[in-house]
Ligand SMILES: Cc1cc2nc3c(=O)[nH]c(=O)nc-3n(C[C@H](O)[C@H](O)[C@H](O)COP(=O)(O)OP(=O)(O)OC[C@H]3O[C@@H](n4cnc5c(N)ncnc54)[C@H](O)[C@@H]3O)c2cc1C
């Protein structure tokens with residue numbers, strides 16, 4: 001038996017950088033360093049753990065849809081231990097929304113072949129948290145999302161979803177789409193050996209034609225959503241800061257009373 | 263007037279506040295038709311009618327509890343087909359977003375998530391989003407299909423507006439897909455008796471500076487003196503001092519209360535992402551350089567073990 005896992009990983013602007021919009025109201029990628037979305041490291045980690053706990057042959061492919069630099073995200077995932085990578089890259093993809101992104105990812109996943117798709121819980125830029133559910137809908141397979149614990153055995157994926165009202169145990173047969181939260185287990189750091197090995201691992205590049213997708217189905221043109229404006233939030237006016245010299249709690253209470261919170 | 267579908271978030275018939283906020287927003291763009299599913303669905307009608315629902319479509323089946331997400335998508339799709347609404351609004355919970363996205367794909371529409379405001383526009387509803395850790399405010403629309411929009415809690419003040427609220431049974435035929443992911447066990451979370459984090463008007467949070475699970479008692483005492491919900495930073499959650507369901511931030515809850523009190527929290531970008539839109543922000547931190555102080559309306563540089571108990575005592579005294 002063999003198990004083919006595709007891990008979707010997004011290349012995003014560094015959240016600690018000065019993120020902003022370009023003139024066409026898409027994310028400006030030129031001024032801010034990009035990196036592998038930190039929450040997708042958890043997805044790669046779970047794929048590696050499933051592989052390590054399995055008696056089957058497991059092949060882990062990492063997949064990204066993004067600009068040329070997105071190769072950096074793939075390299076990071078490969079250096080953690082994934083086997084191979086697919087980069088979907090096409091100028092016509094600029095400005096693609098969630099519906100379009102899910103189309104491209106789904107076509108690429110089908111072309112690659114899969115038994116299990118693992119995604120992060122959300123990207124750290126768009127932070128919608130919808131792509132895994134959209135992939136399940138497109139691929140016509142079960143979604144087992146937002147897991148803090150995941151395992152695969154005998155063609156079945158099991159996991160635990162910790163929601164607000166309850167903690168749930170979930171189960172579905174493969175093929176399936178899983179997403180994992182940052183509670184699923186710390187992601188490993190690439191070792192020196194891993195980084196060296198990653199340089200030799202195959203990275204395939206596909207464009208829209210390879211996936212039989214028309215340019216007008218994606219990008220700004222194909223988008224189902226339009227951003228009309230983006231305004232920087234006005235800086236907060238400087239607040240009052242006091243040093244506690246024994247009365248700090250009382251002073252704060254006075255402030256809260258003045259604001260009618262008490 | 264156009265109808266607007268509103269997905270009802272309820273627990274055994276008790277409607278949660280974000281749904282009432284949605285009804286208020288829905289009235290700006292049309293006549294709200296509510297969709298309530300699962301156990302107690304019909305019991306939601308009275309409160310929904312009081313808040314403007316002209317109709318309440320209800321359906322109960324064991325599938326809603328036994329399988330993940332898809333049965334709810336299929337029911338909402340049935341409602342969409344029955345009503346042909348001008349828009350579909352869903353509360354922005356993790357599940358709500360998944361339901362909205364799958365529905366949008368099925369009906370050939372776009373989806374906008376985490377709107378913080380909604381108004382009628384010439385080309386359909388315009389959604390305001392707060393993005394990049396609340397550093398930017400965007401306005402967006404759906405360009406194709408019927409707008410499907412999820413809205414964050416605390417995005418509008420709930421206004422009563424009595425309407426007919428006629429209850430109608432919704433006909434739903436589940437497909438094979440609906441039973442793909444089985445819920446094999448469910449452990450309900452114990453209620454703390456405190457307000458729901460995302461819905462609370464006041465949130466009191468503790469971070470690494472609280473230094474131990476047992477010390478969270480002083481954060482809870484302050485919260486209780488204010489009738490507030492308790493939040494925590496990821497550092498506190500990862501250390502096992504407080505449950506993950508109380509985490510505020512990018513990978514936790516995003517809150518937008520009238521008052522946010524941060525104690526022993528430095529104010530990392532990922533934490534700010536979840537609380538930056540709070541109306542009034544207060545922090546207690548012993549490091550005068552902590553980034554959280556850039557956000558505050560009032561900050562106390564000091565040891566939280568001195569300041570927080572004194573604050574709690576003073577609040578109790580003032581409240582008598
Ligand atoms: C600030 C902002 C707001 C946005 N708002 C909207 C909106 O309201 N509606 C809309 O349709 N689009 C929106 N977009 C565009 C949308 O973010 C992108 O289309 C995006 O690629 C998909 O959504 P997400 O990044 O939020 O992914 P999420 O749904 O949060 O991602 C979940 C997981 O899906 C996988 N994934 C997502 N994108 C990729 C990718 N490109 N390559 C590989 N794996 C991926 C990853 O595993 C990730 O962890 C927004 C973008 C930004 C920057």
Ligand SMILES: Cc1cc2nc3c(=O)[nH]c(=O)nc-3n(C[C@H](O)[C@H](O)[C@H](O)COP(=O)(O)OP(=O)(O)OC[C@H]3O[C@@H](n4cnc5c(N)ncnc54)[C@H](O)[C@@H]3O)c2cc1C
Nearest residue numbers: 469470471495496497511512513514526528532533548566
């Ligand atoms: C992908 C990703 C997602 C993340 N998501 C989140 C998230 O959702 N939420 C979140 O919070 N973080 C998140 N983080 C983590 C975030 O980067 C920070 O590490 C975290 O917020 C720090 O928590 P803290 O402020 O409690 O701890 P620290 O940064 O260690 O700060 C502790 C503060 O307490 C103060 N202090 C110590 N002792 C006292 C005392 N006795 N009295 C007063 N003050 C005291 C210190 O001066 C310090 O400022 C995420 C990180 C990543 C990479």
